Amino acid sequence: MASVQIADVRKAYGQTQVIHGVDIDINDGEFVILVGPSGCGKSTLLRMIAGLENISGGEIRIGPRVVNDVPPKERDIAMVFQNYALYPHMTVADNMAFSMKLRNAPKSEIDERVSKAAGILGLNNLLDRYPRQLSGGQRQRVAMGRAIVRDPQVFLFDEPLSNLDAKLRVQMRTEIKELHQRLKTTTVYVTHDQIEAMTMADKIVVMHDGIVEQMGAPLELYDRPNNLFVAAFIGSPSMNLLKGTITAQGFTTEGGVTWPIGTHPANSEGKPAVYGIRPEHFRLDPNGIQAEVVVVEPTGSETQVVLRCGGQEVTCVFRERIEARPGEALGITPDTNVTHLFDAATGKRIS
Numbered sequence: 001m002a003s004v005q006i007a008d009v010r011k012a013y014g015q016t017q018v019i020h021g022v023d024i025d026i027n028d029g030e031f032v033i034l035v036g037p038s039g040c041g042k043s044t045l046l047r048m049i050a051g052l053e054n055i056s057g058g059e060i061r062i063g064p065r066v067v068n069d070v071p072p073k074e075r076d077i078a079m080v081f082q083n084y085a086l087y088p089h090m091t092v093a094d095n096m097a098f099s100m101k102l103r104n105a106p107k108s109e110i111d112e113r114v115s116k117a118a119g120i121l122g123l124n125n126l127l128d129r130y131p132r133q134l135s136g137g138q139r140q141r142v143a144m145g146r147a148i149v150r151d152p153q154v155f156l157f158d159e160p161l162s163n164l165d166a167k168l169r170v171q172m173r174t175e176i177k178e179l180h181q182r183l184k185t186t187t188v189y190v191t192h193d194q195i196e197a198m199t200m201a202d203k204i205v206v207m208h209d210g211i212v213e214q215m216g217a218p219l220e221l222y223d224r225p226n227n228l229f230v231a232a233f234i235g236s237p238s239m240n241l242l243k244g245t246i247t248a249q250g251f252t253t254e255g256g257v258t259w260p261i262g263t264h265p266a267n268s269e270g271k272p273a274v275y276g277i278r279p280e281h282f283r284l285d286p287n288g289i290q291a292e293v294v295v296v297e298p299t300g301s302e303t304q305v306v307l308r309c310g311g312q313e314v315t316c317v318f319r320e321r322i323e324a325r326p327g328e329a330l331g332i333t334p335d336t337n338v339t340h341l342f343d344a345a346t347g348k349r350i351s
Contacts, residue, residue, distance in 0.1 A: 001028050001029055001153055001154075001184065001185055002028060002063035002076075002153035002154060002186055003025070003027055003062075003063060003186065004024075004025075004026040004049065004061065004062055004154060004186060004188065005025055005060070005061040006022055006023060006024040006025075006045070006058070006059075006060055007058055007059045007061075008022070008057065008059070009021070009045070009055060009057070009059070009060060010022075010057035010058050011041070011044055011045075011048060011053065011210075012056045017210065018210050019041045019045060019048075019056075019210045021057075022041075022210075022212055023212070024212065026186060026188060028186055029186055030202050031180050031187045031189065031201055031202045032187065032188050032189070032201060032202065032203045032204075033188075033189045033190070033196070033197040033200060033201035033203075034189070034190045034205045035190075035192065035194055035204055035207070036192065036206055036207035036208055036213075037208070037233070040207040040209060040210065041207055041209075041210040042192075042207050043190050045207075046158055047158075048060065049062075049154075049156060049188060050077055050079050050156050051070060052072060055068050062075055062153060062154060075154075076153040076154070077152050077153065077155070077156055078099075078146070078148075078150045078154075078156070079147070079155075079156040079157075080147050080155070080156070080158070080160045081143065081160070082158055082159040082162055083163065084131070084139045084142070084163075085143065086131040086139060086142060086143060087131075088130065088131050088132060090130070090131075091127065091128055091129060091130060092118075092123060092126050092127050092129055092130075092131075092134070093114055093118075093127040093128065095131070095142055096114045096117060096118070096123075096142065096145045096146045096149050097110045097149065098146065099149065099150050100113065100150070110149075113149045113151070114127070114149055117148040120145075120148065120179065121141045121142075121175075121179075122141070123142065126138060136163055136164050136165075136168065137164060137168045137171070137172060140160060140163075140172060141175075143160070144160075144176070148179075148183070153185070154187070154188065155186070155188070155189075156187075156189075157187065157190065159190055159191055159192070160172075160189075161191070161193075161196065162191075173196060176189075176200065177199070189201070194233060194235070194236065195236055197218065197234075198222065199218075203215060204217070204218055206230050206233060206234065208233075213227060213229050214226045214227070214230045221234050222234055223338075224349070225239075225340070225349065226348065226349050227349060228241065228274060228342050229347065231276050231342065235278060237279045237304065237315045237317065239276045239277065239278050239279075239340070240276065240278070240279065240315055241274050241275070241276050241342075242259070242274065242275040242312050243272075243274055243312070243344065244272075244273065244275060245270060245271065245272055245273065246265070246268045246269055246270065246271045246273050246341065247269060247270070248269055251273065251275045251341070253309075253310045253311075253312060254310070254311070254312075255310025255311035255312060256310055257289060257309055257310035259275055259277075259289070259334060259339075260333075260334065261275070261341065262337055262339060265341065265350050268341075271343075271344075272345070273341050273343060273350060274341070274342040274344055274347075275340070276339065276340035276341070277334050278338065279304070279315045279317040280316075280317045281334060281338045281339075282317075282318070282333065282334055282335070283318075283332070283333055284318060284320065284330065284332060285331045285333040287331060288331040288332045289309060289331065289332055289333065290309075290331055291309035291314060291329065291330055291332060292307060292309070292328070292329060293307060293325065293326050293329070293330055294306040294308050294326060295326065296322055296325070298321070298322070301319075302318060303317070303318050303320065303321060303322045304316070305317075305322055307332070314332075316332060
């Protein structure tokens, strides 16, 4: 196992800059997820750690060693790809053993490692099969088994679950997290799915347009987003973000609706801002702010309601069963302990 240090790392394709001076410290044994929308640079950064992309500037260390110019095979990493990258003409056992055979490892050691990895991942009865005879989830387990057999210092995962159906993705999330808890190998994992990031990571790195917007523990990002991008990206359904102005009474939207806030920031009255509140932080209140029901979406354990209030839509999630129909009015009150204010011009959080 080893730590990974990314210091002022940059990447350019010709004149086009895609990674703009990224700094990330990953501790030994930590599970770090790089998350962000398509094109934000997360996969490019992962490939630079792996040595599959050259670095235009900065430094990457794996353990104490700078690996900028070290070939991928000498970095002591193992990568699990989105498309599994299995050899179709080899059995499961041979796919898992391939890297060790290239190193001319003794057959007894290869058999022992393959057997151990197969036991961890429940592949013992599949070792003689070929990839075409496996389901998507089984192929992904084989790809993970091949990585485990290498016993690397660092695991790299590039959107490994995106080809699986929804139910299998949930199951595999649990399996990968359990695998990390068991092996305690430093892991860097790329996904665009913020639910994956929230449920699996020790630390999340939110990327956007080649920069790091914020990094920290999952609930830290959820509870205190640094800016509008993180606020909107982390959480499902997304945080409600209402445009308006901070006033003496609270926060008044462009549609003239005044929402309560917990504490007024100093010298903020009259300042254009964005008011943020998560869907689950409302309660039903007949005497609260009146809003028109647009859509009611019961999911069983909770009910999601889209409301229109002062010309802006607000999404609420309630544990109660809601009988309201579209066009009717509902009274709602936000929890002022968990509201957020962001500067309208910069998008940054107002303390």
